[in-house]
Amino acid sequence: MAFFEFKNVKIAGIAAGVPANITLNNEQVIQSEDYDANAFVETTGVRQRRVSETLTTSDLCFAAADKLISDLEWDKSEIEMLVFVSQTADYILPATACILQERLGLSKECYAEDIALGCSGWVYGLSNVVSLLSTGSIKKALLFAGDAKKRAKEILNPLFGHAGTVTALEYIEGEKGFQFHFGTDGSGYDSIIILDGGSRNQVSPQSFELENFEGKQIHRLQTRMKGMDVFAFGISVPPKSIKKLAEHYGFDYLDADYFIFHQANMKMNEKIRTKLKLEADKVPYSMPNFGNTSSASIPLTIVSELKGKIENKPAKFICCGFGVGLSWGTVAFETDNLVISDLVELNLY
């Protein structure tokens, strides 16, 4: 059973970068044989989102980190670990984390790696950073998470938006730390998939030919999602994972102040909320304004919805990421004196 607890680490701050350009989900954007724009917005909750054809995930993450390091007044030479969680890396190789180490001007005495996960990725990346920090060998680390511009041009599914986030973590003795639960079900590996461009199906001229998939014309480098299967997974697994975590560590999950879920779609998230019997004001949503932002969705929701509300008091969080893989992770932690940077909105470089 994948339960973990790590002490002596806390979140110091969170920041998020998004493209300044706002795309509205109106009749021009929602073109489906199956439903109209109003029905789409009502079901998914996504009214608008941020999309850029030029900014990469690492561009958004870099801008967020630049702002957060300055807000925290951290000395860059003290940051000795950097983890980049994304499914839209700058290059197939090298790891984007290496590029960010240099771009941010961090020390060469720096642990850096990429993690290729989506909706569950922030929680996975967090466990990775927290576990190593809890040894006390290094004191400060940055966790990047997000998704943006893809490897091939496409008309982005109107459910999704672009965002890059950074979470700053530090080793402090006596901190209560983090409790995690993780799970994986690879039998659903093709529920959300990009078929071509990896080594299983190499990229070829045929990769760009349009095919009909569930009523839409898409090519083989675009994400294919079996919406009904993902929905069935999403309404069942996250509530169970939260209950398992609470049971394993012997706390009442209803005592948490905030529940931040991966922003999948409103219908799914509201179902999860009512199954767990959570009050609406404990469950903030960023998806109406930013869409589903993959691994950025949990930290982006904290930045966009909780800034100005939680910085000067202790707050108990339960966060759950779930999706592509299929993969899921739940974490419980507390914040105090959390630094939340203003949302960083980027124009073209």
Added chain:
Amino acid sequence: MEIEKFIDLLAEQFEETDRSLLTPETKFKDLEEWSSLLALSVIALADEEYDVALKGDDIRNATTIEDLFNTIKNKI
């Protein structure tokens, strides 16, 4: 599990389709209001009312409301 009760619950998922149009023989995918978004409501209904996890293929392979009812019934 009764089919008339199931159809009552199913009818609540539709906004413009009258309950009287829904019978066990109705080919639900031919209804004007049916869409992939409404399919999500049916999956939620099965989860909430019957604690049954429907897959996408369960919806795809069902033609009539009775097919859907039997699929759920067999999973209880």
